[in-house]
Amino acid sequence: MPAEPLQRGTGARPGVGIVHLGLGAFFRAHGAIYVAEAMAASGGDWGIRAASLQTPGTRDALAPQGYAYIALSAGPQGDVAQVVEVIEDVLVAPENPAALIAAMADPAVRIVSLTVTEKGYCHNPATGALNLDHPDIQHDLATPLPRSAPGYLVRALAARRAAGLRPFTVLTCDNLPHNGAVVRGVVIALAQQIDPALADWIAAEGRFPATMVDRIVPATKPEDLDRVTRACGLRDASPVIHEPFRQWVIEDDFVDGLRPDFAAVGAQMVTDVAPYELMKLRMLNGTHSSLAYLGYLAGYETISDTVADPVFAAFAQRLWQKEIIPVLQAPPGADLPAYADALLARYQNPAIRHRTWQIAMDGSQKLPQRILGTLAEAKTPCPGLCLAVAGWMRYVSGTDETGAAIEVKDPLAEELRRRARSNDPVSALLAMEAVFSPKVAARIAVPVGQAYARLLALGARGAVEEVLAK
Numbered sequence: 001m002p003a004e005p006l007q008r009g010t011g012a013r014p015g016v017g018i019v020h021l022g023l024g025a026f027f028r029a030h031g032a033i034y035v036a037e038a039m040a041a042s043g044g045d046w047g048i049r050a051a052s053l054q055t056p057g058t059r060d061a062l063a064p065q066g067y068a069y070i071a072l073s074a075g076p077q078g079d080v081a082q083v084v085e086v087i088e089d090v091l092v093a094p095e096n097p098a099a100l101i102a103a104m105a106d107p108a109v110r111i112v113s114l115t116v117t118e119k120g121y122c123h124n125p126a127t128g129a130l131n132l133d134h135p136d137i138q139h140d141l142a143t144p145l146p147r148s149a150p151g152y153l154v155r156a157l158a159a160r161r162a163a164g165l166r167p168f169t170v171l172t173c174d175n176l177p178h179n180g181a182v183v184r185g186v187v188i189a190l191a192q193q194i195d196p197a198l199a200d201w202i203a204a205e206g207r208f209p210a211t212m213v214d215r216i217v218p219a220t221k222p223e224d225l226d227r228v229t230r231a232c233g234l235r236d237a238s239p240v241i242h243e244p245f246r247q248w249v250i251e252d253d254f255v256d257g258l259r260p261d262f263a264a265v266g267a268q269m270v271t272d273v274a275p276y277e278l279m280k281l282r283m284l285n286g287t288h289s290s291l292a293y294l295g296y297l298a299g300y301e302t303i304s305d306t307v308a309d310p311v312f313a314a315f316a317q318r319l320w321q322k323e324i325i326p327v328l329q330a331p332p333g334a335d336l337p338a339y340a341d342a343l344l345a346r347y348q349n350p351a352i353r354h355r356t357w358q359i360a361m362d363g364s365q366k367l368p369q370r371i372l373g374t375l376a377e378a379k380t381p382c383p384g385l386c387l388a389v390a391g392w393m394r395y396v397s398g399t400d401e402t403g404a405a406i407e408v409k410d411p412l413a414e415e416l417r418r419r420a421r422s423n424d425p426v427s428a429l430l431a432m433e434a435v436f437s438p439k440v441a442a443r444i445a446v447p448v449g450q451a452y453a454r455l456l457a458l459g460a461r462g463a464v465e466e467v468l469a470k
């Protein structure tokens, strides 16, 4: 029997209170579900008008379903499907930038949330400051119809100010350290270039709470569509697959205190997110990236395949116990060794096929907060993390250990490849100040050089084994 197509129910709809920028799988499997549950628990008009900043694919798939979709929780015990009905509408920014600005300037909208990935903030990853030379920022300075997320935020805040409205809260949900301060900084810096009075108003009235977001959500693969149908009997053109675990820690600082009742559905509302985000970025994302580069080079397709190899599972544990935890301060109530054990179990979940290639993407934007922060603070040698940096250097050369081509996705891919193929790849890459501060570069030059040489001599798996023997 052919499966019935998913269709949004006919129940009452809340009004739109949130515009979300960046309609990827992560937001649909994380923030959107919290918002839906918060409204179910405590009410409120927090329907979501989402915007894709690049392509129409998700809008085109979701529109015939009334923007409903299935989120499949994939755990070792099996799959559990949930229908999510919280997106009211999807805009595709490049088709009509003015319509997105108008949507963000709507008086009913009180929050603009973002999942635009690290590179979407158009900042310098090593310093966090707005990159005024970024082509999208140059474009957004030259015309009032923007391309970048900071450009949309600034133009929409300008429209609200001109209309005598309060600003919206900017709720960033990307894996950046001090993500609230980073987005605040890029928005104010861009506004400063356009209208200094606007910048002053944003600085005084705007709110940019920091958040720590966590849920493993691999990109949906074509075969996932049948998997979802098997789990619930419905046909969804664009489902999302996620692990059961989720966490959201939010700085409770919203314009006029207006927000969904996130605390009712398990989000942690705190005054200081920093220790939570450092724990998550360094312990989860730091080992994710390390396993992604070295696992990919060793021939593993996914994180679960990588840590099914005991050598790599032991490597992750070594990174946590000997290199990362020693320089980390535990957030209130957290037990870092127990957090590490839980991470390993999450990586081992065989129901989640998270490609090493996907995590390896955009390394130039990820390395500073995931790995280099720990290396900057380390008091003892960190051969494992230095090997991970060397693995990234090898990876961005675009050729793997068997001589096969690697499809390197990174905004700096061309420059990375050129430097990685030079006579002295380690020095050439360490000289990139967008990634490595001169201080970190000087600190790690010798051990990363040694790790790189061992990687060439022994291959990724052999070099990992050698680190374990240390």
Ligand code: CS2
Residues within 6 Å of the ligand: 175, 213, 214, 215, 216, 217, 284, 285, 288, 289, 358, 359, 360
């Ligand atoms: C991953 C993250 O793709 C990546 O770089 O490390 O997306 C990771 O799955 C999430 O941060 C988990 O919360």
